Structure formats: structure tokens, C-alpha cells
Amino acid sequence: xxxxxxxxxxxxxxxxxxxxxxxxxxxxxxxxxxxxxxxxxxxxxxxxxxxxxxxxxxxxxxxxxxxxxxxxxxxxxxxxxxxxxxxxxxxxxxxxxxxxxxxxxxxxxxxxxxxxxxxxxxxxxxxxxxxxxxxxxxxxxxxxxxxxxxxxxxxxxxxxxxxxxxxxxxxxxxxxxxxxxxxxxxxxxxxxxxxxxxxxxxxxxxxxxxxxxxxxxxxxxxxxxxxxxxxxxxxxxxxxxxxxxxxxxxxxxxxxxxxxxxxxxxxxxxxxxxxxxxxxxxxxxxxxxxxxxxxxxxxxxxxxxxxxxxxxxxxxxxxxxxxxxxxxxxxxxxxxxxxxxxxxxxxxxxxxxxxxxxxxxxxxxxxxxxxx
Amino acid sequence: xxxxxxxxxxxxxxxxxxxxxxxxxxxxxxxxxxxxxxxxxxxxxxxxxxxxxxxxxxxxxxxxxxxxxxxxxxxxxxxxxxxxxxxxxxxxxxxxxxxxxxxxxxxxxxxxxxxxxxxxxxxxxxxxxxxxxxxxxxxxxxxxxxxxxxxxxxxxxxxxxxxxxxxxxxxxxxxxxxxxxxxxxxxxxxxxxxxxxxxxxxxxxxxxxxxxxxxxxxxxxxxxxxxxxxxxxxxxxxxxxxxxxxxxxxxxxxxxxxxxxxxxxxxxxxxxxxxxxxxxxxxxxxxxxxxxxxxxxxxxxxxxxxxxxxxxxxxxxxxxxxxxxxxxxxxxxxxxxxxxxxxxxxxxxxxxxxxxxxxxxxxxx
Numbered sequence: 001x002x003x004x005x006x007x008x009x010x011x012x013x014x015x016x017x018x019x020x021x022x023x024x025x026x027x028x029x030x031x032x033x034x035x036x037x038x039x040x041x042x043x044x045x046x047x048x049x050x051x052x053x054x055x056x057x058x059x060x061x062x063x064x065x066x067x068x069x070x071x072x073x074x075x076x077x078x079x080x081x082x083x084x085x086x087x088x089x090x091x092x093x094x095x096x097x098x099x100x101x102x103x104x105x106x107x108x109x110x111x112x113x114x115x116x117x118x119x120x121x122x123x124x125x126x127x128x129x130x131x132x133x134x135x136x137x138x139x140x141x142x143x144x145x146x147x148x149x150x151x152x153x154x155x156x157x158x159x160x161x162x163x164x165x166x167x168x169x170x171x172x173x174x175x176x177x178x179x180x181x182x183x184x185x186x187x188x189x190x191x192x193x194x195x196x197x198x199x200x201x202x203x204x205x206x207x208x209x210x211x212x213x214x215x216x217x218x219x220x221x222x223x224x225x226x227x228x229x230x231x232x233x234x235x236x237x238x239x240x241x242x243x244x245x246x247x248x249x250x251x252x253x254x255x256x257x258x259x260x261x262x263x264x265x266x267x268x269x270x271x272x273x274x275x276x277x278x279x280x281x282x283x284x285x286x287x288x289x290x291x292x293x294x295x296x297x298x299x300x301x302x303x304x305x306x307x308x309x310x311x312x313x314x315x316x317x318x319x320x321x322x323x324x325x326x327x328x329x330x331x332x333x334x335x336x337x338x339x340x341x342x343x344x345x346x347x348x349x350x351x352x353x354x355x356x357x358x359x360x361x362x363x364x365x366x367x368x369x370x371x372x
Numbered sequence: 373x374x375x376x377x378x379x380x381x382x383x384x385x386x387x388x389x390x391x392x393x394x395x396x397x398x399x400x401x402x403x404x405x406x407x408x409x410x411x412x413x414x415x416x417x418x419x420x421x422x423x424x425x426x427x428x429x430x431x432x433x434x435x436x437x438x439x440x441x442x443x444x445x446x447x448x449x450x451x452x453x454x455x456x457x458x459x460x461x462x463x464x465x466x467x468x469x470x471x472x473x474x475x476x477x478x479x480x481x482x483x484x485x486x487x488x489x490x491x492x493x494x495x496x497x498x499x500x501x502x503x504x505x506x507x508x509x510x511x512x513x514x515x516x517x518x519x520x521x522x523x524x525x526x527x528x529x530x531x532x533x534x535x536x537x538x539x540x541x542x543x544x545x546x547x548x549x550x551x552x553x554x555x556x557x558x559x560x561x562x563x564x565x566x567x568x569x570x571x572x573x574x575x576x577x578x579x580x581x582x583x584x585x586x587x588x589x590x591x592x593x594x595x596x597x598x599x600x601x602x603x604x605x606x607x608x609x610x611x612x613x614x615x616x617x618x619x620x621x622x623x624x625x626x627x628x629x630x631x632x633x634x635x636x637x638x639x640x641x642x643x644x645x646x647x648x649x650x651x652x653x654x655x656x657x658x659x660x661x662x663x664x665x666x667x668x669x670x671x672x673x674x675x676x677x678x679x680x681x682x683x684x685x686x687x688x689x690x691x692x693x694x695x696x697x698x699x700x701x702x703x704x705x706x707x708x709x710x711x712x713x714x715x716x717x718x719x720x721x722x723x724x725x726x727x728x729x730x731x732x733x734x735x736x737x
Contacts, residue, residue, distance in 0.1 A: 014638055019667060054648070055647050055648050055650075056647060058646060065685070082724070102719070115673060117389045141723070162585075162586070163585040163586045164586050164587070165586070166545065166587040166588070167584060167586050167587055167588070167589050167594070168584065169590070169592070170590065193585060193586075196579065196586075197582045197585065197586070197587055198581045198585070199580075199585040199605075200550055200581070200585060200602070200605035200606075201546060201578070201581055201582065201583045201584065201585075201598060201601070201602040201605060202545065202546055202547045202548070202549065202550045202551065202579055202581060202602065202605065202606060202607070202609070203548060203549045203550055203579065203580070203581045204549070204550070205605075205608075205609060205612075206551055206552070206553070206613060207552075207612050207651050207652055208611070208648060208651055209612060209644055209645055209647075209648040209651055209652060210550075210608050210609065210612045212644050212648070213608050213612075213637075213641055213644055214585060214605055214639055216604075216605050216636075216637075216640055217601035217602075217605055218584065218585040218586055218601075220585075220597070220600075220601050221584035221586065221589065221594065221597065221601055222586060222599060224589075224593070224594050224597050225584075225586075225590070225594060226591060228507070228589075228590065228591050228593050228594050229591075230591060246483065246636075246640055248636040248639060248640070249633060249635075249636040249637070250628070250638075251632070251682065252600075252632040252633045252675055252686075253678055254677075254678075255595065255632060255675040255677045255678075255682075255683075256600060256630060256632070256673075256675050257593075257597060258676075258678075259673070259675065259676045260593055260596055260597065260673075260705075261593065261637065263435065263704070264592060264593050264596070266435065267592055267593055268590055268591055268593060272378075276678070289640075289643065289644075291636060291639045291640035291641050291643050291644075292636075293639055293642070299635075299639075299689070302685050303636075305682070306677065306682045306685070308678065321687075322647060323506075348734075354469075365427065
């Protein structure tokens with residue numbers, strides 16, 4: 001596939017996040033003091049799921065001389081927006097505040113990251129949008145942050161992690177979904193763990209590659225949690241995007257849950273349609289990583305057919321994470337029509353707030369939107 | 373799913389190897405002849421000691437009839453406890469040439485008291501032999517071992533190694549550490565030595581960890597699904613820890629965890645292993661190569677795509693020689709051999725899955 005693409009919407013981009021000192025101007029006096037006096041401002045706040053020097057965390061040619069991932073605004077413009085022809089990109093800040101146990105400190109840092117994002121990135125680059133970082137472990141504080149940031153419509157999504165303390169469908173999390181639905185914000189669940197519990201049902205893995213592989217299983221169980229608890233019945237306008245989840249596992253999920261549901265539906269009587277139908281209406285998946293053999297493109301095409309809808313995938317580069325080489329951001333062999341949906345139509349249908357983006361709506365790309 | 377099934381025409385004679393049959397005892401007293409007085413008293417006084425908040429029951433109550441086929445209840449005792457009924461209702465009626473016993477109840481696999489676990493394992497193995505295999509020549513047993521206690525597990529395997537009634541070694545994939553961890557390696561060495569495959573059947577009792585990477589789910593429908601994601605985690609652990617590299621003759625059977633997820637998992641493992649392979653230099657080949665060569669899957673509960681032909685793609689990608697038919701008798705989600713494959717299979721494919729693959733793996737004749 002030749003790049004640049006045309007006005008693609010990149011639904012998963014990771015800008016380099018600032019150290020705590022750069023966040024101090026966005027913190028109140030109490031937290032600024034706390035963080036400085038306790039030398040917390042010297043801590044990296046890097047999630048264990050993405051150590052900076054791991055091959056996963058950055059493509060080699062997307063690193064700066066020091067070895068850190070190159071993801072400041074200049075690098076984003078050069079390596080993503082220009083290179084791939086991205087008209088609009090959603091920034092997902094994977095900040096370590098999410099793994100803190102102190103809810104108030106987590107909330108203060110999340111707020112600071114969101115304000116930093118607005119001032120230091122969004123104000124400077126009209127093609128960028130962002131997800132709201134919230135302390136998901138504390139739904140009341142998460143809702144307060146959503147309410148505070150929501151008036152800025154450049155924030156299009158609320159960001160949660162795939163592995164936390166309790167499954168995301170649990171009712172304790174519902175205030176977050178209510179706030180998101182009210183403000184036309186999508187819920188984005190990104191790969192990563194706070195490691196509150198072991199990443200597998202038989203305990204702690206030894207290797208990082210196992211942890212990363214296990215992310216897709218975590219997404220499977222989170223998706224079923226949302227469906228089984230009736231989140232989509234309670235919040236019928238809610239859209240959920242699974243980000244960096246992989247998607248080739250989805251057909252089996254659809255088949256297995258829809259079959260089991262027929263047998264045990266009496267347990268969850270509020271589920272009024274098959275899980276497959278619910279997911280196809282409410283849930284979307286970012287493109288990268290594409291977990292399928294690159295040398296046999298027909299296998300991926302068969303898998304897309306198994307998914308049973310061409311509306312489910314949203315274009316993503318996952319920049320600077322190393323998911324593909326060179327310009328191979330799109331898989332080979334996709335029909336032209338499907339490509340248009342993945343690049344533009346599906347993201348627009350998923351993120352109501354993208355409609356307000358000035359860079360969109362004027363491009364020729366919008367003309368090919370299909371009747372459903 | 374506890375819906376009356378039409379009687380199939382008898383003209384078409386079925387012959388199957390059923391790789392997942394669950395025998396249970398009518399009462400715990402059935403185990404008494406195989407236990408010392410010390411452990412009989414312990415069982416009566418303290419009972420089993422698991423890692424859950426409810427004593428004597430599964431933490432996620434099953435659906436209809438405690439997760440059993442309603443028609444599988446004998447006059448007296450629980451489903452799976454009456455060999456006559458099992459013969460009449462299942463072995464004879466479904467043309468079962470060989471049936472693999474998977475003894476889940478009180479096998480000692482998940483018991484926290486390690487000595488009691490060892491005693492239970494040994495008792496359940498004697499009981500399988502005396503009460504099932506000796507009475508019914510079509511049945512074969514699996515050596516149940518106390519997996520968290522590798523020394524006793526190895527002793528139990530060695531005790532049964534030369535007995536042809538036992539065709540595999542069974543441990544719970546829902547262990548206290550992922551099964552690739554070194555503390556379990558002596559079990560694999562023993563299984564490899566005696567040439568018996570390692571059987572991993574999904575399990576209801578945990579090894580002490582939530583059933584998802586994000587905590588405990590709420591409903592049985594989720595717990596049921598976690599059996600499948602858990603199997604994926606277990607397989608990844610066996611691969612990445614190098615168990616399949618280190619024990620080159622070890623064969624693994626994954627039972628009742630589904631199979632349609634396998635291609636996507638191997639693609640994912642391969643892709644990210646390639647990226648991060650410096651972390652696991654003990655792997656000499658790609659994850660998918662180990663899996664393709666050394667791992668077998670049973671078919672129940674079979675995944676059912678909206679378009680049945682899609683399942684044929686999956687089976688093709690896995691390999692027709694690696695799938696083995698199973699019913700899960702007498703559990704509620706039993707797969708009937710007459711109904712199980714909604715996709716069109718050739719006679720050759722059917723023969724492999726219904727019996728030849730299992731016969732070859734277990735050396736059944």
C-alpha cells in the first residue's frame with residue numbers, strides 16, 4: 001500500500017509524555033509541593049507494560065539518539081502526520097499515574113497531563129485530538145475529570161487500561177460510562193496493565209513477551225464483562241474502542257459467546273440480543289497490531305470475513321510502538337472500499353466529536369461514505 | 373443444552389473416541405477403600421481446602437441442573453456415577469469405541485494441603501482403575517497428580533507408568549503458577565519418560581488467581597469464557613518458558629478449552645516473539661512450530677460461527693490431525709457426535725477427528 005494515504009484518521013498515537021517537572025505548572029500548590037518535596041518529580045511514571053527501551057515500545061528508526069522513543073511534536077509531524085498522510089490523530093497518553101494506589105495523587109497527575117496535552121500539543125497542531133486520562137481505579141474522581149475536560153471538544157475519548165483491579169463491566173465503573181455517554185465521548189480501552197492482579201488466571205508470567213501476548217486474552221474478558229453486565233443496555237449510545245488489542249481473536253469471541261449465551265441467557269436476562277450483535281453495534285478495534293501472518297495475506301482476508309462486518313476496524317499507526325516496518329501500516333490485499341472505511345468512515349462513525357474537527361469534512365475523502 | 377434431541381437414524385453407525393468423559397463417585401465413601409484411615413478421617417473432618425470463599429461448592433454456580441444433562445441423573449447419585457447408565461446412554465448409544473476418563477472431582481490437583489492432595493490423587497487413580505476401567509474395557513484413565521507438589525506428582529506418575537489403563541497424565545491448567553514455570557518441570561520429565569501425553573482440562577477451582585487479568589468476573593457466562601482465555605495463557609506459558617523445547621517428546625492435550633482461538637493466538641505469539649526474541653533465546657523455533665508439532669485439542673464445546681463454513685477455515689489452519697472429538701458427558705454442554713459438525717467435512721476429515729487422531733496419539737487399538 002502506497003503512502004501517504006489520504007486524510008487518514010489515526011486512532012492510536014502515543015506522544016512522548018513530559019516528566020513531572022513539566023507538569024508542575026499544571027498542578028495546584030499542594031501537589032506541586034508534595035511532588036517536589038518527596039522527590040516524586042524525579043520519578044519516571046512509566047507503565048510496566050511499556051518500558052521505553054523494549055523493542056515493543058518504539059521502532060528502532062523512531063528513536064532519538066539517546067534511545068528514547070521519538071515522539072515530540074516534530075517527530076509526530078515528520079514520522080506520522082506527513083509520512084502516512086494523517087489528517088487527524090488521537091493521542092493516547094499512557095501515563096504511570098494510572099498505576100498509583102493514591103487516588104488523589106493519580107487524579108492530580110491525570111489532570112495535569114490533560115492540561116499539558118491541551119496547551120503543549122493540541123494548541124500547536126490542529127490535526128491532533130486526545131483521550132482524557134482519568135484515574136479509572138477511582139470512578140468518582142474519573143467522572144470529575146471528565147466533567148472538567150469535556151467542554152474542550154478536542155478531547156474525543158476517555159482512556160482506560162485493559163487490565164486493572166476489577167473487570168470494567170462491574171457497576172462501580174458505570175459512572176464513567178454515564179459521563180462519557182452524556183458528553184459524546186468514546187470509551188477507549190488501551191492495552192496495558194496496572195498489575196493489581198496477575199496477568200493470567202494461573203499467575204505471574206516470566207517474560208514480557210508473554211505479558212504482551214496475554215493482553216488480547218484480557219481484552220476478550222473485558223469485552224465480555226461489558227456485554228454480560230449489560231453496559232450497552234444501560235448506555236445505549238456508548239461506543240467502546242479496544243485500542244492495540246489485536247482483532248484476529250474476535251471471530252472466536254463472537255462465535256463462542258453467542259453460543260454460550262444461548263445456553264445460559266437466563267443468567268443475564270437483560271442481554272436481549274446475541275453478544276455478536278451487541279459488539280458489532282457498539283465496539284470498534286484499532287488496526288495495529290495486526291496479528292496475522294504477513295506472508296499469507298489471504299488468511300487475514302478470511303479472518304476479516306469471519307468478523308462479519310467491515311465497520312469494526314479503525315486505522316491506527318500505534319506510533320511509536322513497533323508493530324510494522326517501513327510503510328507497511330496497512331495489510332496487503334484489502335479491497336479499496338474496505339480501506340476507505342478503515343481510514344476514514346469507521347473512525348468518524350465511532351467518534352462523534354471528530355465531526356467538529358476543522359481538518360475534516362472538507363476533504364474529498366468524505367464523499368465516499370456509504371449507506372449502511 | 374438440555375433440549376431434547378431427535379433420535380438419529382441408527383442405520384448410520386457411529387464409531388468415535390470420546391476424549392472427555394467425567395466419572396464421579398456416588399458418595400465420597402467410594403474412595404474409602406483406597407485411602408488410609410488417617411486420610412479418611414481427615415476428609416471427613418476437614419474436607420477439601422481450596423482457594424475460594426465458599427466451602428464445598430464452586431464459586432460460580434452453574435446453570436440448569438448444576439451444569440449437568442438433566443437426562444444423565446441416575447436414580448441414585450450424581451450424573452456420571454452410574455456405569456450402567458453411562459454405557460446405555462452414552463457409550464453404546466453414541467458408538468464410543470474408547471472413552472478417556474477425566475476425573476475432576478476431589479482429585480487433589482487443587483488441594484492446599486499437599487499431603488492430603490497426594491493421598492487423594494492416589495485414591496482417585498485406584499478408584500478409576502477399580503470402579504471404571506476394569507469394569508468397562510472401552511474406558512481409559514488419566515493419572516491424576518497433585519501438581520503443586522512435584523515430588524509426589526512424579527511418584528504417582530511412576531507408580532502408574534507401566535499400567536496401560538492410564539494413557540495420559542492430568543494436571544489442572546489453573547495452577548498456582550503458569551504451567552511453564554520450572555517447579556512443574558519434573559512432572560513433564562516424568563510424563564515424557566513414560567511416553568504419556570500431558571492432559572490439561574479446564575477447571576473450576578482456581579490456583580489462587582482471579583480468572584481474568586483484571587480480576588474476578590461476575591457471572592458464570594464470563595467464568596465459562598475464562599476457561600478459553602486461561603487455556604491461551606497456559607499454552608503461551610508452555611511455549612515461552614521453553615517446556616516444549618526442553619522436553620522434545622512431550623505431547624500436550626488441551627481439553628474443553630475450545631480450539632478456534634488457536635490460529636489467532638499462534639499468529640500473535642509468532643509476531644511478538646519475533647519482535648522480542650532476544651528475551652527468550654532458549655526458543656529455537658517459532659511458537660507456532662512448537663504448537664503445530666506437539667499440541668492436540670479436543671473439540672467440545674465446539675465454537676459455532678454464524679456461517680458454519682468459517683469453522684472449516686480454522687480447522688484447516690490448525691491441522692486436521694490435531695483435533696480430537698470429545699463430548700464432555702454428562703455435562704450440560706455435551707456435544708452430540710451426530711450434530712457437532714455443522715460444517716461440511718470429508719469422510720477422511722471426520723474419521724481423523726472422530727477417532728484416528730486419538731487412536732494414534734494414545735496408541736489405542
